[in-house]
Amino acid sequence: xxxxxxxxxxxxxxxxxxxxxxxAIVLVFSLPLPFHLNPEQVYPKxxxxxxxxxxxxxxxxxxxxxxxxxGGLPVDPDNRGIVKSQYKSPYEGWITAxxxxxxxxxxxxxxxxxxTIVAHPGGILDEILYYTRGLDTILESSILFxxxxxxxxxxxxxxRKMTGE
Amino acid sequence: xxxSSVVPNFVPQIITNFYPLAIIIAILTAxxxxxxxxxxxxxxxxxxxxxxxxxxxxxxxxxxxTDLAEALILPGLVVSLAEILAVTEVLxxxxxxxxxxxxxxxxxxxxxxxxxxxxxxxxxSLLCVVYGTILTGFTGGAVAGAGILIYLFIGEPxxxxxxxxxxxxxxxGLAWCLWLLGFLLYFLNPRxxxxxxxxxxxxxxxxxxxxxxxxxxxxxxxxNK
Amino acid sequence: xxEITNLSGPIIGHIPFIDIVLYISPxxxxxxxxxxxxxxFLALSKPELRSVTRFGEDVVRTTTVxxxxxxxxxxxxxxxxxxxxxxxxxxxLFNFALFVSLTGITNMGIFAGVKDAHVLDATFHYGxxxxxxxLPLFGGVAMILANTGTxxxxxxxxxxxxxxxxxxxxxxxxxxIGEGALAPFFATKVEMIRAKGAPYINMMHLSSLMVFxxxxxxxxxxx
Numbered sequence: 067x068x069x070x071x072x073x074x075x076x077x078x079x080x081x082x083x084x085x086x087x088x089x090a091i092v093l094v095f096s097l098p099l100p101f102h103l104n105p106e107q108v109y110p111k112x113x114x115x116x117x118x119x120x121x122x123x124x125x126x127x128x129x130x131x132x133x134x135x136x137g138g139l140p141v142d143p144d145n146r147g148i149v150k151s152q153y154k155s156p157y158e159g160w161i162t163a164x165x166x167x168x169x170x171x172x173x174x175x176x177x178x179x180x181x182t183i184v185a186h187p188g189g190i191l192d193e194i195l196y197y198t199r200g201l202d203t204i205l206e207s208s209i210l211f212x213x214x215x216x217x218x219x220x221x222x223x224x225x226r227k228m229t230g231e
Numbered sequence: 232x233x234x235s236s237v238v239p240n241f242v243p244q245i246i247t248n249f250y251p252l253a254i255i256i257a258i259l260t261a262x263x264x265x266x267x268x269x270x271x272x273x274x275x276x277x278x279x280x281x282x283x284x285x286x287x288x289x290x291x292x293x294x295x296x297t298d299l300a301e302a303l304i305l306p307g308l309v310v311s312l313a314e315i316l317a318v319t320e321v322l323x324x325x326x327x328x329x330x331x332x333x334x335x336x337x338x339x340x341x342x343x344x345x346x347x348x349x350x351x352x353x354x355x356s357l358l359c360v361v362y363g364t365i366l367t368g369f370t371g372g373a374v375a376g377a378g379i380l381i382y383l384f385i386g387e388p389x390x391x392x393x394x395x396x397x398x399x400x401x402x403x404g405l406a407w408c409l410w411l412l413g414f415l416l417y418f419l420n421p422r423x424x425x426x427x428x429x430x431x432x433x434x435x436x437x438x439x440x441x442x443x444x445x446x447x448x449x450x451x452x453x454x455n456k
Numbered sequence: 457x458x459e460i461t462n463l464s465g466p467i468i469g470h471i472p473f474i475d476i477v478l479y480i481s482p483x484x485x486x487x488x489x490x491x492x493x494x495x496x497f498l499a500l501s502k503p504e505l506r507s508v509t510r511f512g513e514d515v516v517r518t519t520t521v522x523x524x525x526x527x528x529x530x531x532x533x534x535x536x537x538x539x540x541x542x543x544x545x546x547x548x549l550f551n552f553a554l555f556v557s558l559t560g561i562t563n564m565g566i567f568a569g570v571k572d573a574h575v576l577d578a579t580f581h582y583g584x585x586x587x588x589x590x591l592p593l594f595g596g597v598a599m600i601l602a603n604t605g606t607x608x609x610x611x612x613x614x615x616x617x618x619x620x621x622x623x624x625x626x627x628x629x630x631x632x633i634g635e636g637a638l639a640p641f642f643a644t645k646v647e648m649i650r651a652k653g654a655p656y657i658n659m660m661h662l663s664s665l666m667v668f669x670x671x672x673x674x675x676x677x678x679x
Contacts, residue, residue, distance in 0.1 A: 078577055078644045082277070082584040085634050085641050086265040086284075089592055092630065093258045093265075096623040103250035105241040107605040109298040113243035120237060136238060141424055148238045152475045152608050161424070194302040196414065198474040204411065205542075205554040206306040209561060211407060212535060213313030216565040217320040219528055224324050224569055250602065261591060268588065274580065281587045288591045292598040299607075300598070303550060307594045310557050311587060317561060318583035321568050325576035 108152050109194060130173045130180040134189045136162040149190070151198045162193050246296035253294035261287035274322060278315060285311040356382040363436065372439025403441035410434030459613035459677050476548040477608065483673070487544040487666060494662050495537030497655075499530055504654035519652060529566050529656040536562040536659050540666045549600060549607045552674060553593040553631075559663050560586045560635040566659060570651040578647030582637060585644065589634045596627030600678070609677055617679050625675050632671035636664035 074080060117132045138147030140163050147162025165173065165180075173180030195203050264283030271277050288311075292303050359378025413430025416423055461467060464483030471478040480488075503521045510517075521529075539562055542555040564586065567579040601607055603620050615621075632638075637645035637660070645664070649657050 075640060076643045076646070078581040078647050081581050081641050081644050082588060083269045085585050085630075086268040086588055088630055088640070089588065089627070090262055090265040090269075092592075092623065092626050093261050096620075097255065097258055099620055099623060101251045101254045101602075101620060103242060103247045103295065103602050104605045105247055107242050107295070107297045107299070107601075109302075110239055110242050111246075111296060111298050111301070112238055113245055116239075116243070117237060150238075150240070152606060152611070153472070153477065155474045158474075190298050191302050194298060195305065196417070199299075199302065199476060199550075200414065201473045201476045201548075202303075202306050202551060202554060204414065205551070205558060206309045207407070207410075209310050209554070209558050210313045212532075212558065212561050212565060213317040215531075216317045216561070216568050220320045220324050220568055223524060223528075224327075224571075254599075257595075261595075265588075268584075277584060278587070281584065284588055284591045288595045288598075291595040295598060295602045299601070303594075303598070306550075306554060307590060310554070310594075311590050314557075314561060314583065314587045314590070317564060317568065318580065318587060321564070321576060321580050321583055324568075325573060325580055328571065328573045328576060 108150055109190075110150060130177055131189070132181065134181055134191070136190050138163045140164040147190070147193070149193055149198070155198070158193070158198060160193075161197065162190050164189070164192070242297060250294050250296070253290060257287045257290035257294065260290060278319060278322070282311075282315075352382060372436045375436060376439055376441075403438050406434045406437035406441070408434075410438060460609065463673055463676055470547075471545075475608070476546070476551050477610065478542075478545045479547045479610075480545060484544045487669065488541055491537055491540045491544070491662065491666060495534060495540075495659075498533050498659060499537075501655045503529075503656070504652065506652045506654075521652060525569050526656075528569060532562050532565040533656045533659045536566070536663055540663055544666060544670050547609045549597045549609065549612070549674070550594075552670075553597050553628075556593060556632060556635050556667055556671075557586070557590070559667060560589065563660050563663055566656055567648050567651055572651060575648055575651045578644045582644040582648060585634045585637070585641060589631050592627040592631030592634070596624040596631060599624040599627070609674070613677050621678065625678055629671060629675060632667050636667040638664055638668055 075084065112133065114133070117135055121132070136147040136149065136159075138159055139145040141160050143160075146159030149159045149162065151158055169180065261284055264280060264287060267280035267283065268277060271280055285307075288307055289304060292300055292307055294300075356378040359381065360375045363372065363375025363378065410431045411434075413427040413432075413434060416430065417427035460479070460481070464481040467479050467481050468485065469480045471480070503526045506519050508517045508519055509515075536559060539555055539558040543552065543559060546552050546555055564579060564583050567575060567582075570576060570579070597607070600612070600621060603618070603624070604612060604615050606612060634641055645660060649660060651657055
């Protein structure tokens, strides 16, 4: 009996299946657990529409950048954006307000384009992705680069040769 | 106005209330995807079904609802994308090996003969490249790459040899290094942000655009010989 | 930090990248030394010459790995060594998950170009496991983040465990086991290492060993 089970495990074809089965078991048995979100998080985000409401009451905060507005001026030590990071660093909050001239123009001419991915290569997400958690981004692109290397190597040296190149 | 009222100190109530629901949905999604992996027999279908499992992961990450979670989605997405790229290539090579050395015959097709497909292509790709250059960064690279891709797929370029594109992939690797260097410079000394920005912005636009172009040329050489 | 110092001795140094803090302890220093020595050994050695005898013939054939493929595998081996160094030194959970993913994909890269249907079949299924792995690894990390509000191991070491944390730890363990192709999911690794080109494919063993060692340490830190 045990031998038969072990024999059936020794086939590469079944490995993803039993792996998926193991994860599914853990997940399904954890369904009745009391999942709750700890409200004390790093980098909290304002509630949906909160910045719009504030902007309606007050002219000072522009709502063209609505959910991503963190205040501050670019690269200004006296006027930083609000960033609640894990470990404090002397330069944090410098780029939360950074916008390219083109993005500034898009922010000014419309209410919604300022925060779309076409126009916004700055802000809080760049502060997190490129500064406070920069190593993650390096790793992520390294993984992508490795996958590209594998795929293009296999194409260039294997499949193209086999097809009679 | 006091800026601290714009960004709260704690996660707002509405996100906390939605969290258990989101997790239950994620677990159900994962269960659907994983049962698909268990049941499905076809290898290619398995790759597609595993995407459902990835969606479950994205839901779990997104349910946290902070800026950090929003930033963490990108690495998760990219990792699964990268793996799908490599795994499909291994699958294709395995199928070639299994069926012996034979040239894969694709079905012949006739493109629709439309005037627009001949005249509009250079203009469209040029617009994409120019707009991508203005945008800079990752998005700009993707837009510019899409322009090159359109040109390569539909425009039938002449005179671009295979060697040229191999060199281009080398340039793309160098651009990636430039991006990393600029990035590290910003890390180490944010006062040099302008130089770092130009290095990384310029590096990544070249890299992403050329990668797209490389994919296009590989596809064209592979199937349209 | 008491849990970390209990497990791996006094912390010798920190390498801070703002929020992501790598730390070096005597334990991780020993692991890094092993990884560096092994990777250097593999990168400097030449690919094997395998002799094949066949029944019914009176000849012994020597097969080699072609030079281009050997170079590609060496590159992947070095990359895998770097990724493993990150795995054993990182002090941030999400970073840990990313490093483990990088290890998995470089492992797959070592075997991606082997001209053998069996090996490719096993590699493909290993790749499927890698793709599923993104759920337990990143999902488990995100659940820990939701429950405790932090990703830094130094802070997490002081937090008491609860059922949801235990479940996330189980997910992390399954993810790491899948990436390292360990105990119940070993069949892909066994088939893959039948490929020729001996020195480089041994990286797979080292990576499973290191990933497993490190994930156990991480789980103990969390608990």
